[in-house]
Amino acid sequence: MNPMTDTAATAAANAAAGTSTAPGFRDELLAAGLLIDTGENGLYGRSQIFEDVVDRLNVAITHLGADQQPEVLRFPPAMRRTDFEDSEYLKSFPNLAGTIHSFCGNDMGHQRLLRALDDATSESDGDRSDAWMAQQKPTRVVLTPAACYPIYPVIARRGALPADGRTIDVLSYCFRHEPSLDPGRMQMFRQREYVRLGNAEQVMAFRQMWIERGSLLVTLLHLPVDVDLANDPFFGRGGKIVADSQRAQALKFELLIPVADPRGKTACLSFNYHMEHFGAIWKIACADGSVAHTGCVGFGMERITLALFRHHGLDVNRWPDDVRALLWGDTEARVAHGLQDMHAAQRTGAGA
Template sequence: MTGPLMTGERLDALARAGLVWHPTGEAALRGPLLRLADDCDRAFVRLASGWEAQEERHPATLPAELLQRVDYLRSFPHQATFAVAMDGDEANLEAFLSGPVLTGSGAVAPAALAPVRDVLTPAACYHLYRAHEGESLDRPLHLTTRNTCFRREHEYVPLRRLRSFSMREVVCLGTRAETAAFLAALRERVERFCELVGLPVEWANATDPFFRPQRNPKALLQRIAPVKHEAVYGDLAIGSTNDHHDRFGEGFGIDRDGAPAHSACVAFGIERWLFALTDRHGTDPAGWPALPDAAAEAADAAGGRP
């Protein structure tokens, strides 16, 4: 029943369910909606349970130097958000304090900044490649992590397009055949899960949101040989499968059988799932499906570890 992106009536109903929306593009969750978000995350972990993926937790920032090994800043400068701080020189801080501190628009008044070296996490999986840098694998490695991710956008829409949002990712590092099998099997589980929770999705070829894609050879390559597929509810991508080939294995010195490891990931945007589920089943928690139970059934139907 995907209609208008977000009517005032719909936003009021979501507020009663626990959404606090900030026009800066950020959402706070509490009450039933927070519980639904936690159920979503548990369901995604359950879908990946057949691979016994190791859970990891990582900080909110990544070194810019590390991301640039895979050309992130040249490919997505329009979406990058940086962790900045004022230059700690006492004269600089005194000059800042002697001024208005904030401008009339609410922006921080100008001050000299310390060198910018860190990027706020753009996608959760980058931390995993950093964490396993230099490793030599004798079997496929399966990992999962959840992080708050940050993107700059032209506009922000409650639960659909946010400045900061939660992302759960499941990653496989291995040979080309191992990562391909992982993507196929987990995609099948996701399809079965969506059927069980009454959420119609379609898979569509997609490309990453490159800056000036018509000038970026990586964007052209993704159109010719798709490596990204999105699970789309209505017009909203709520998950994706991504085949990185050996890009991260080479960039981070991760080997499998003496060659750069291939990697693949499945990503879930948790707030987007909240939008889809409440759009499909309403904002009354009594009508929401039992997500962890459905995920267990979908995983069991796949017959254990693929």
């Protein structure tokens, strides 16, 4: 049975109690038409204005990493099921995974499906049976959980890495099954990532560089910067042990910005060091034959966009002049100037 959406449930509870709630950030975004309600929590359409901001953020991120001369790869939001199985994602996040099923039966199976579908569509949304899905079978593809996942088997098939490793620029829609009324926690969202493959020193230097550059971008956008040690939301009782180990080894940092969650801040960028995890799974080797280390910086494109609307208002024409100049002006020059200032400050600090 499909449960009533959180929105409908809240509205029904308020009506029964004779109370109402003040409109939150999500309501403001929907009322302004920046997000479009699909009736499913965490699944939204985006307006032209929202997409324009995302596109211009992508341009800024491209200029921010251009000097790294990354290889640009783009994949659809699905990956081979066998690669997904090999990734060990299900060991840590089985509750977030999304598989793709399809009808693979005969005429009789089709008739059973149609009868079950007729029964389902005769009911209201909240009471519908999912019996028709008994005729569905898993396909050979699954929804991509993180933008970097499809690249590791691709790189592995090329053989050993060059001596200076590889840097990959990847962008993809991703899926995670965690329906929520928080617009910063979407089920389908975009990740822009720079991924580094090489030895431990190369990957650690890459991560530190992107902590600095990610913080610079957010500063140029006039958003608050707060980088903190973090851990992934590992599943189950054993997940706490894994999460504690991840924090103890300082493998993950996040850049946090207040967006819509009244209880805290939202991770809008993440800086991850995977050690040899993916290198060992897919047998990715460095030039000297050792197992490759990997790391990545992930930009949550919707989350950064939401942060901009939250802190600068829903009318992009009234955003701060510097932010508008960065996104709608000479983006390349402004990013380059920001990098120069950052490097100058670092040299001054090192010489102090």
